[in-house]
Amino acid sequence: MNITAKINGIKYTPLFKSNLPVYSEDRLEEALNKSSVFILSNSRGNKIALSKWVSPKRTRSYPYARIYDVLNFQGRRVAIIPIIKDEGQDGDRDFLQWDTISLMSLLGVYTIIAYYSDASKSSKYKNKITKQMFDIYHIRQELKDLSSFQSDAIHWNLNQINKVGEIARRALEFYNMISKKLNVQMHSFDSATKRIEELLKGRNNFMKLSRKLAEKAQHRESVTIQPKEKLSGIKATLSIKNYLGGYYFFTVDEVKIDNNKIYLIESKHSKRNIIPSLNDIKDGLVKMILFTNLKEVTANNKTYNPIPVLKLTSDEEFAFDRLKSTQIDILKTLNLEASENDFQVLINNLDIIEIEK
Numbered sequence: 001m002n003i004t005a006k007i008n009g010i011k012y013t014p015l016f017k018s019n020l021p022v023y024s025e026d027r028l029e030e031a032l033n034k035s036s037v038f039i040l041s042n043s044r045g046n047k048i049a050l051s052k053w054v055s056p057k058r059t060r061s062y063p064y065a066r067i068y069d070v071l072n073f074q075g076r077r078v079a080i081i082p083i084i085k086d087e088g089q090d091g092d093r094d095f096l097q098w099d100t101i102s103l104m105s106l107l108g109v110y111t112i113i114a115y116y117s118d119a120s121k122s123s124k125y126k127n128k129i130t131k132q133m134f135d136i137y138h139i140r141q142e143l144k145d146l147s148s149f150q151s152d153a154i155h156w157n158l159n160q161i162n163k164v165g166e167i168a169r170r171a172l173e174f175y176n177m178i179s180k181k182l183n184v185q186m187h188s189f190d191s192a193t194k195r196i197e198e199l200l201k202g203r204n205n206f207m208k209l210s211r212k213l214a215e216k217a218q219h220r221e222s223v224t225i226q227p228k229e230k231l232s233g234i235k236a237t238l239s240i241k242n243y244l245g246g247y248y249f250f251t252v253d254e255v256k257i258d259n260n261k262i263y264l265i266e267s268k269h270s271k272r273n274i275i276p277s278l279n280d281i282k283d284g285l286v287k288m289i290l291f292t293n294l295k296e297v298t299a300n301n302k303t304y305n306p307i308p309v310l311k312l313t314s315d316e317e318f319a320f321d322r323l324k325s326t327q328i329d330i331l332k333t334l335n336l337e338a339s340e341n342d343f344q345v346l347i348n349n350l351d352i353i354e355i356e357k
Contacts, residue, residue, distance in 0.1 A: 001236035001255055003262070005294040005306070008243050010107060012289045015337040016282060018069040020049065025143070029136045032080075037069045042147070049073035051109075053081040054132075056096035065282035067109060071289075078110045078146070080139060083164060084171045085116070085132070086186050088179075090125035093187045095195060099248055101161060105154040106242060107289070112142045113160050115171035119178050127185040129178060135170075168196040236299070238264070240290065250290070254311070255299075262304035264291045265346075267311045274316045275327055275347065281334060284310045288343050308343035310334075318348050 022039045023031040031038050032052055041047045051066035058064065063079075070077040081100065086093040096113065104111045117135035122128035149156055172192055179186045236255040240248040254265035266287040268276040275281075291308035298304070320328070331347075338345045 001234055001299055003236050003238045003299045005297045006241050007293050010293050013340050014071045015333050037066050048076040048078055050078045055085045055094050056082050057094040058100060062279045062283055064286040065279040068282040068286055076110060079104055080112045080114050083113050083115050083168045086175050088128040089185045090128040101157050102248055105157045108153050110153045110156045111160055113167050114139055115167055117174045121182040121184055129184055260305055261307050263307045263309050265309040265311050270314045274314055274318055274322055275312050278330055292341050292343055309346060311346045313348055
């Protein structure tokens with residue numbers, strides 16, 4: 001099923017609080033090494049909340065959960081995302097997609113497109129690197145520019161897109177140096193260079209190339225059912241258009257239609273625990289932020305009233321008396337957040353409110 005919708009703006013109240021560590025701006029390098037989400041304070045007392053992505057790929061290492069953690073912050077929220085992450089021939093290589101940037105714009109998050117300048121050799125694989133470190137000088141300069149930037153996240157992120165070609169070129173130069181220094185074979189520089197040549201042609205080409213890849217990934221996800229997912233509905237693609245004419249491509253784990261209602265279900269599963277981890281839940285909540293703000297939802301040429309649902313499943317039998325106190329607290333907060341933002345929560349297909357009764 002193909003679903004289309006519009007988003008005119010984001011209105012959402014996150015209730016999971018995170019006690020983010022605070023670092024002074026002269027400790028930025030230490031902050032990046034120690035924390036994935038933190039607050040940076042400058043000498044004038046101004047603060048920004050930063051989340052550090054360890055890969056440009058959205059399905060690795062809970063980047064959505066990190067974005068969720070900065071949404072409570074009332075000041076500027078920043079995501080530092082690598083343009084390329086190459087782990088060497090024995091590892092993965094991922095490229096930044098336009099749709100990631102546009103999602104950050106939608107959520108009001110300023111993006112700093114960064115690159116790695118150093119790494120260590122893996123002790124397990126001959127041609128793999130680990131402990132990759134960002135070019136701290138580049139990030140400092142971007143933060144300095146951001147401190148005097150007067151417009152919103154959308155315009156900042158569009159300016160970042162104009163720099164992607166040069167940033168990607170620098171990223172490859174450093175990977176070439178890392179390869180020689182550590183005697184590690186990286187992925188083909190020729191294929192990466194061709195990708196960069198497209199980026200250097202400008203923002204529109206980057207958007208076009210990324211959108212094409214995003215649509216392909218969207219299609220792959222829509223026809224693939226992961227073994228870990230306990231699904232009973234059908235998968236669907238979701239294409240969202242914002243008020244600027246930008247498009248966002250997602251998949252919906254499950255879709256069910258009941259008269260004029262369409263249930264958009266995001267599923268999170270755990271094999272070993274009674275409920276999924278808090279990071280899994282936060283990851284799912286970012287989808288709820290999107291789903292709860294959808295307008296003009298259409299499928300099969302018919303308009304529906306969307307009902308967002310976060311579905312938690314487990315291989316373990318669910319029972320409240322088997323939960324740890326921390327898990328009970330998570331479910332209580334989740335129930336409040338669902339009520340506050342008008343979405344449903346299911347646990348093994350039972351409504352969380354009914355379970356608590």
